[in-house]
Amino acid sequence: MTGPSRREFLLDAGGALAAISLFPDLSGASPLAGADPIEVGVIGIGRQGRAILTELQKFDAAKVSALCDVDPSRLESGARRASGVEGFADHRAMLEKAKGLKAVFVATPTHLHRAIVEDSLAAGRAVYCEAPIASTLEDARAIAKGARGSKSIFQAGLQARSNPIYRLAWSFFRSAAGRDLASMRGHHHRKTTWRVTASEPAREAALNWRLDPEVSLGLEGEQGTQQFDVFHWFTGRYPVSVRGAGAVRLHNDGRKVPDTVLLDLAFPEGARLSYEASLANSFEGTHEVFHGSQATIKLAWTAGWMFKEADSPTQGWEVYANRQRFGNEEGITLIADATKLAAQGKLQEGVGLPQPPLYYAIESFLKSLAQGEAVVCGAEEGYRATAVGILAHRAVATGETVEIPESVLKVD
Amino acid sequence: MIALAARPAMGTRFEAVLAGEEEGRLRAAGEEALETIEEEDLRWSLFRRGSLLTLINARAGDVSVRLDEEAFDLLETCRAIHRDSEGAFDPTVAPLMRSLGFHPGPPPPMAPVGMDAVDLDAGSRTVRFLRRGIALDLGAIGKGHALDLAAARLREAGIRCALLHGGTSSAVAIGAPPGREGWRIGIRGEEGAEPRLFVELRDRALSVSAPHGRTLLRDGERLGHVLDPRSRRPEVRARAAAAVSPSARLADGWSTALLVLGERPPRTPDDLTSAILDEAGTWRVEGPDRRIFEAR
Numbered sequence: 279m280t281g282p283s284r285r286e287f288l289l290d291a292g293g294a295l296a297a298i299s300l301f302p303d304l305s306g307a308s309p310l311a312g313a314d315p316i317e318v319g320v321i322g323i324g325r326q327g328r329a330i331l332t333e334l335q336k337f338d339a340a341k342v343s344a345l346c347d348v349d350p351s352r353l354e355s356g357a358r359r360a361s362g363v364e365g366f367a368d369h370r371a372m373l374e375k376a377k378g379l380k381a382v383f384v385a386t387p388t389h390l391h392r393a394i395v396e397d398s399l400a401a402g403r404a405v406y407c408e409a410p411i412a413s414t415l416e417d418a419r420a421i422a423k424g425a426r427g428s429k430s431i432f433q434a435g436l437q438a439r440s441n442p443i444y445r446l447a448w449s450f451f452r453s454a455a456g457r458d459l460a461s462m463r464g465h466h467h468r469k470t471t472w473r474v475t476a477s478e479p480a481r482e483a484a485l486n487w488r489l490d491p492e493v494s495l496g497l498e499g500e501q502g503t504q505q506f507d508v509f510h511w512f513t514g515r516y517p518v519s520v521r522g523a524g525a526v527r528l529h530n531d532g533r534k535v536p537d538t539v540l541l542d543l544a545f546p547e548g549a550r551l552s553y554e555a556s557l558a559n560s561f562e563g564t565h566e567v568f569h570g571s572q573a574t575i576k577l578a579w580t581a582g583w584m585f586k587e588a589d590s591p592t593q594g595w596e597v598y599a600n601r602q603r604f605g606n607e608e609g610i611t612l613i614a615d616a617t618k619l620a621a622q623g624k625l626q627e628g629v630g631l632p633q634p635p636l637y638y639a640i641e642s643f644l645k646s647l648a649q650g651e652a653v654v655c656g657a658e659e660g661y662r663a664t665a666v667g668i669l670a671h672r673a674v675a676t677g678e679t680v681e682i683p684e685s686v687l688k689v690d
Numbered sequence: 691m692i693a694l695a696a697r698p699a700m701g702t703r704f705e706a707v708l709a710g711e712e713e714g715r716l717r718a719a720g721e722e723a724l725e726t727i728e729e730e731d732l733r734w735s736l737f738r739r740g741s742l743l744t745l746i747n748a749r750a751g752d753v754s755v756r757l758d759e760e761a762f763d764l765l766e767t768c769r770a771i772h773r774d775s776e777g778a779f780d781p782t783v784a785p786l787m788r789s790l791g792f793h794p795g796p797p798p799p800m801a802p803v804g805m806d807a808v809d810l811d812a813g814s815r816t817v818r819f820l821r822r823g824i825a826l827d828l829g830a831i832g833k834g835h836a837l838d839l840a841a842a843r844l845r846e847a848g849i850r851c852a853l854l855h856g857g858t859s860s861a862v863a864i865g866a867p868p869g870r871e872g873w874r875i876g877i878r879g880e881e882g883a884e885p886r887l888f889v890e891l892r893d894r895a896l897s898v899s900a901p902h903g904r905t906l907l908r909d910g911e912r913l914g915h916v917l918d919p920r921s922r923r924p925e926v927r928a929r930a931a932a933a934v935s936p937s938a939r940l941a942d943g944w945s946t947a948l949l950v951l952g953e954r955p956p957r958t959p960d961d962l963t964s965a966i967l968d969e970a971g972t973w974r975v976e977g978p979d980r981r982i983f984e985a986r
Contacts, residue, residue, distance in 0.1 A: 325725070332733065335758060336745055351846060358759045361815050473718035475847035531714030633740035634732070 316647055317378040319344035319403075321369050321394055322386035323356035324474075324485070326408060330383050331359040333637045339644050344376040349481065369394050373401040381431070381647055383640075384408060388500065389493040392417040395432075396424050404431035406643045410503040410664040411657075413495055415686070418664045422689040425657035433643045433653050434660025436507045437635045440642040443582045444508065447575055450584070451512050451568060458571035459513065462545075464505040464553040465567075466497070469560040471529055472537070491534045495671045497555040498522060498539050501564075503667030506543070507655075508566045508577065509551050510663060516687055517543040517551065520670045521679040528558035539674050543666075553670075580631040662687045695720030699731040700833055702857030708844070709851040709867060719847040723840035723854060730836035733761070734828050736784060736793070746817060747784070747825040750808075754816035762815045764835050765808070767939055768828070772805040774957035775947035780805050780919035784827035787917065790924065798823060803919050833860040834897055834942025841895075841938065853891075859898050862938045863891040872982060879930040879967040887932070887965060887973045888984045895938035897945040900930040918950045927952025930967040934979050935959065 318340050320327050327347070334340050346366040347353045353365045366372035373379070381404035384394050391412050398405050405425070411434055412418035425432035438444045472489060476482040488494045495503070510516055520543045524536025537557040544550055565578040572590040576583045583604070645651040665686055673680040693716035696705040704727050706720035733742040746755050757765070771779045782803050787793045807821035819825075828835070833856040841862045844852050853873045855861035863873045872892035876885030881902040889896060901916050901924070918925050931948035935941040940962060948954065948964050954976055958964065963977030975983045 328729070331758075332729070332742070335742065335756075336740075361756055361758055470721055471714060471718040473714065473721075475715060475719040475722060475849075477846060477848040529714065531712075637740065 314648075315339060315341040316380045316644065317341055317343040317376070319346065319372055319376060319379050319382045320356065321346040321372070321382055321384050321398075322390075323347040323349075323352040324385065327352075327356060327383070327385040328359060329634075329636055330385055330640065331356060333634065333640050334383075335359075336633075336637065337640070337644060339648050340640075344372050344379055346372045349485070351476075370397055373397060373403065379403060381406065381643070387487040387493070388495060389413040389417075389487065392421055395421045399424050399428040399430050399432065402430060404433075404643075404647055406433045406435060406640070407660065408435040409507070409660060410495060410499055410667045411660045412664060413493055413499070413668070415665055415668055418661050418668070419689055422657040422661035426689065431643075431646050431653060432657045432660075433639075433646065434655045434657060434663070435639055436504060436511075436655045436660060436663055437639045438504070438508045438577075438579075439511060439655040439659070440638040441579065441631070441635045442638060443580070443631055444577055447577055447582050447584075448512055451575055454572060459549050460569045460571065461549065462509050462513075462551040462569070463567040464502070464509070464551060464555075464565075465562060466501050466505065466555040466564045467559050467561050468557060468563065469528075470557055471531075472535075472557050473529075473531070489533050489535050491675075494535050495667055496524065496535050496539065496674060497537070497557065498524070498541055498553070498674050499667040499671040501555055502539075502541070502553060502670055503663050505553070505564070505566055506551075506666045506670070507659070507663035509543075509545075509568075510666070511659075512568065513545065513549070515545050515549075516662060517545050517666060517682050519544045519679055519681050520666070520673045522553075522670060522674040523677060524674040527556070536674065541670055541673065543670070579635050658689055661689050691716065693717045693720055695724055697724040697728060699724070699727050700735070700836070700856060702833075702859075704836075704854070704856045706840075706844075707853045708849055710849065716849070719844055719849050720852075722847065723844050723852075726840045726843050727836040727856070730832070730839060734764075734832045734835070736827050736829065743826060743828065750817050750819045751822060751824065754811065754814065754818040756814070756816050759815070760839075762810065762812075762817075764828070764831070764939070765810055765817060765826075766812075767835075768826075768831060768943065769805060769808070769810060771831070771940070771943040771947060774955065774959070775944070775951065776955050776957075777805075777920050778918065778950040778955075779830060779943050779947035781826050781828055781831065782808060782824055783917050783919055784825040785823055786919075786922055787827060790917075793827075803922060830899075830946040831939050831943040833857070834895065834937070834939035837862045837895065837938040837942075860896070860938060860942050861891065862895040863893060866890075866892045877930075877932050877965070879971070879973070886986050887967075887975075888986070889932070889934065889965075890982045890984075891934070892982075894934050894936060894979065894982075895941040896932060896934050897938070897941040898930065898932045899945040899949040901926050901949070916946060916949055926950050928966045928968060929971070932965040934963040934965075934977070934982070936961060 320330055334342055342360040342363055344364050345356045346369050348367055357363055357365055382398045384391055384407045388410055395405050395407050411421050474485040476485055522541035524539035527538040529537045539555050541553040568575045574585040642654045646653050669680045669682055691713045693708045693713050706723050708716040708720050710716045735741045749755050768781045782805055785798045786803050802821050802823045807824050809818045809820050837854055840854055851865040853863050866872045872890030875889050877887040877898055878885045916926050926949045928949050931945050933941040933945040954964055963979040965973050965975045967973050973985050
């Protein structure tokens, strides 16, 4: 990624705290135009699989030629979202029969990833694997080792690493704003049951794997892994221990998997990450916050802001400022490539991430396939984030502090 | 047991009311139905830069855009309603709406309207615009389309009694509440007025259109948001129109067409029941399900 030039950042020089939105460069909107279509398959046509199909439709460089799901109803629903695809109930049959397939997207329940990823890599297919990449350390390690030993491309679906706003914020964080990091906070609130319905009870039980304590990593693993990785990536550090607690606060339907969790992750040199996730409340959605001595950065997946401390150095590029109010604070909207957009009279159009974060994750995967670009998030990063998610889940399940030794974070 | 679920989507509020035995399961089914609506909003929003509709509008003037089965079916339905309503329903009004100020943004240099300039190729399942400046706006059918898919999701989950609505102007009913013939819905013909027409909806969809929903003051004249695509002006020949159909998307598209026309055209679908409020303030109900309407 090309780092933002200093004049692309607009900082508030005034007193109090200033909020600054971080927005991506919109100039590169062409989705891999000119590339030959790559045949891809999607395995697992639940909510995430359908979202992948929706985004894939935007790329001329990819053509979905095969879908796979054990559930006929979901397979049928996926086929309506793609054109001229072949459906399979078994991924091995798909890998065997769909000869033109170059890559697969693995969006099955987490605990089923391993066999699918291993078979796909063995069949010479590139793999995009949703994160967490597995529900046990053993499976996650096997996937990472398999990917490392394969000539095929493997991308873990940790979406922040390809999100233009996060990439922009990352470069800024690493250059200045993250100096003297005081603390970090992760937040995921969405009022939802996490349940899936089906007309047949047996089918319903299988579809509700996230509520099955035998295989589910809970909110802290299934959702937290994505967000923990933001902190790993920005700080270049991994936590050394985690403790947590969870409870069913709203959905008293007999479930054992908590609908609300709180965690405390200790990072090296004293920094701590507090993480809160709930299915009982939607307030403030999903975001990550870094509190530094110079500024606070808040990232919310489709937007990002920086709140400068009053005593942090004034920069010279406030001229392009687009001001916003946040409660009592007046902030400045920061738009990457602001100079160019302003010249085109399109500054306002630069506000907000134009595509869902998943789009950019898929785009980077296709760029690796079609243009040989470096993978934005490989198996090792996928493994480490997954390992933290698994151990966070262990902490919530046991109520004990779980140590995270360096050895656990190594694939070998 | 009754469960409620609601989500904002398509610039309004969608709500699901479900009846059954287990509240948690009902709530989950309602959420899934509303998530389906959110997915359709992401696909068909005219105002989201990442939507499929934005992609179609940006590219179909230059190249044939490949569509999935659902998307192609929706555009074919639009073409059929356009044809059968003699052009009173036309999803290519987007540039004209912008030109008149109903949509945000500067007026386009030209505002062509014409479904005849939208080429749908069933063989390759592609869409291509044959004239410069053409753009689609599915605002008159999108809610119904989303409700159809959401209702299908509920039925697949085994739900036998539910009502889904979007912004109270489009609704779909599954079964009927216990002890009732259907879900009783009052239809308001004038803004702020008490409903004088009621419908008992069961396994049917209802859509209501009226010019007063959204208006714009222009040169001292208050303009309603429903355009007659043929005259290119915000003018309609009824005070309100309602359509009942097994399909929510048909009900949605046809309620707009009937509002513009003020009467049922000869090619109105046989299974569509209409209620049109004329200028004299009388509801005229026609079609196979007349008996489910009650005027007061």
